[in-house]
Amino acid sequence: MATMNIELQAVTKIVHMVSKCPHLEPIIGSNDKTLLTDGHIDVHSSESHSKATFDGRVHVQVKGRKLSGNMKLPRTFPITRTDLAGYLKNQGVLYFVVYINPKTGKALPAYALLNPFKLQQLIDGMASQKQVGVRIKPLPTDPERIEGIVKLALRSADEKPSMRVDSRELDFSRITVYTDGSLNLDTPVRLTRADHDYTLVLETSGGMVLSVDEELVITPAEYVGEVTTLTVSCGDFVFHHPTRRRVDKDTVELELSKGLKIQRSGTGQASTGSISLMMRETLRERFNDVGFYLACADQQVFSIDGVETAVGQAAADDQEELRGHFEYLTALMALCDHLGVDPSLVDLKPLEGKRGNQLLGLHGVMLRGEEINVEHDEPTGRILQPMGRWSLQLLVTQDTTDGKWVCRDLFHPELGLQFVMTGEDEAGETQICRVTPYEVLEREHLPFTLNLHLDNLVNAYSSIIEYPEAANFANTTVLNLVRAADLVAIRKPEFLEAALTLNSWLISKQGALPHHQINHWQIAARNGQLTQAERFEIRSLKGQASRNELDKPLLIEAACAILLGDEEEIAYCLSRLDEKQLVAFRDWPIWELHSPHTTPEDGQH
Known part of the structure; x- marks a missing residue:
């Protein structure tokens, strides 16, 4: 069989297969006189082809080669650097190779989608080589699959390697991956140009659309992990809403916690599970994790929503030490x-x-x-x-x-002891007053004391409310709790909730005094933005202080200005305080809401 006949048969085979695709129109010659390509395939949006349905044109090169014996398709096909460079200038090519048995006439068609980014990658990796083996794949017989390959070739013609776009510097709002439809997305897949045909398109927040040369990992949602509504239990240990993640087609992992994971294989009564344990840092976490692990070791079974699963867990060498x-x-x-x-x-x-x-x-x-x-x-x-x-x-x-x-x-509600504080009044007389354990505790120790029993705060001060200084002591504790919330972030919700509860109790006993109102607002400000109604109330109180209708008006004005966040007004209010007042004001927790913490002089610049 002459060489021309091999080339003719190759072109005929490709034209025959492409012609079966309703949206494609092959125009491919066999005389091999066209520079670099043998023709093209037109792509249409409709099965009836016209100028109105024309979507674009894909350049095509067809090679015919003899193949005898068992007709096993080679993995690669050699292409010269010169040809690759030419294809790159032509925005890519759909490269067909048809292997034909000269005795039987049987043909094996293969293809390589040489889009611009893949061409640039091949050229860059050639060093001084004059040609390189390009990976080829069997051409599908399904017309829909062939259309997918050709449409991807058309889409990837927009790739521009010369632009050298760095996707890390782009503020993109959408990422789109175009493939030939052959990807199996049931399991995680890593898209590389050596193994897959694809083009990656980014759309920036400004509306620009760019093709970028990047590899991509696509992970199905069930392999990433999702929070479930399941309940997993063993013995006295129960975990709610574990995260489920598929490991492979047969194995599912349940993450009960950051330190405890179960891998479950099989379904129904035939399912088995294995458990891994990692020691976590805090007492509650480690107690629950280790307790569940040991319970499973003893019972050899755990339950998922009441359905038991056998544990394929061998006795650990360090189990005695673990117990x-x-x-x-x-x-x-x-x-x-x-x-x-x-x-x-x-x-x-x-x-x-x-x-x-x-x-x-x-x-x-x-x-x-x-x-x-x-x-x-x-x-x-x-x-x-x-x-x-x-x-x-x-x-x-x-x-x-x-x-x-x-x-x-010290703080137990049923301690059964009374605490008193002694001191001298202005006349030098010794005064004795009842206090709570919270007055015994030094201010600097409060944020780091764990056994505060803050749910008993109101009861503690209720027991001494008949004493003259009780309300002042309670107010001081409110301020100390707010300070503690600023100092120790992990306990902020706990301290602010206790401060709010105690302050609300003081309001119920003494009314909405200005300092109780300010404490209420500064607690609210630490929990989020103040409401419009609260800001209106703050302005009203500030107005009363400005008209000298309240005690300590300058301090109240400054506190209200900080709550409202008016930096110019804050600077003005602070400038009106004398040195003693300013020192005292800076010690109050309201000062922590002032940003930046400027002195009156700084605020005037």
Whole structure:
């Protein structure tokens, strides 16, 4: 068979296959006189072809080659650097190779979509080579699949390697991937030009549309992970709304927490699960994770929405050590529960060694009735027990019934002790007044004390409300709680909620006094933007202060100006304070809402 006949048969085969595609019209010659290409394929938007339905034209090159024996399709086809450079100047080419058995006439058509970005990549990787083997793929027989390949070739002609666009510098609002329709998106896929045919188009926020030369990883939603409504349990340990992620077609992973994951294979009664455990840092997290893990080891089963799944979990080599560690965690959890401590705040790393042993000893004293060894009579004393970055405030007292020394929670609602504070008045006379444990605690310790029992705040001050200074003490605690919220972000919601509750109680007892109103507003400001109604009320109070209708009007004006966020007015109000007033004002938590923290002089520049 002559060479011309091979080329003719190759072109005939491609024309025959493309002609079956209703939206395509092949115009391909076999005389091989056209520079670089053998013709083109016109693409139409309709099955009836006309100028009105014409969408574009794809350049085509067809090669015919003899193939004998078992007719196995080669993986690559050699193309010269000169041809590749020519195709690049022509915005790409759809390259067909048809292998023909000269004895039987059987033809195996293959193709390579040489879009501009792929051509540039091939040329860049050639170094001093004169030709390179380009990967070819079998040409599908399905007309719809062929149309997908040709339409992708048309779309990718917009690629411009010479522009050297860096997608990282683009503010894009949409990304679109065009493929030939052959991608299987049931599993994660990495798009590379060596393995896939695609073109990637970005649309910027300004409306510009650009083709970019990037690789892309496409991960189906179920492989990324989604929060479920499932409940997973084993023994006393329950996890709600785990994240489900498919690992492969047969395996699903449930992430119960950041430290606990279950991989489940199979379905129904035949399903099995394996569990992985990673030690997390906080007490509550680790207790729940380790507890569930050990419960599964004991029961060899866990439940998902009540449906049991067998655990394919071998006994861990360190399980004995793990069980000992869980006993330690259990003791710490019981101590936290007794003291009203949130165990999610307790970082375990600083408790290794001495501090952990101290807490175990404290557990024995406070929960198991073990006696504290005191060699001589000592007055009741306060203990600050470190707990990582935090601390516990405790009392050591002697039981009046049996003389036994015991350790108590300083803030426990049922402590059964009264606290008094002594001081001298202006005449030098000693004054004694009832206080709560919150007056005993130093201001700098409040943000880091875990056993505050803040849900008992109002009850504590209600018990001393008949004493003249009780309301002032409660107001000071409100301010200290707001300061604590500013200082320790992780406890901000807890402190602000307690401050708001106590301040609201003060308003119910004393009315909406200006300082109670300001405290209410500054708490609200820390929780989010003030409402229009609140800002109107602030302006009204500021107006009263401006007319000298209130005590300490200058301080009230300055506080209201800060709440309203008027920097020019803030500077003016602060400039009217004397040095003593300004020092006091800067110590109030309202000052933290002033940004930038300028002095009156700074504000005047």
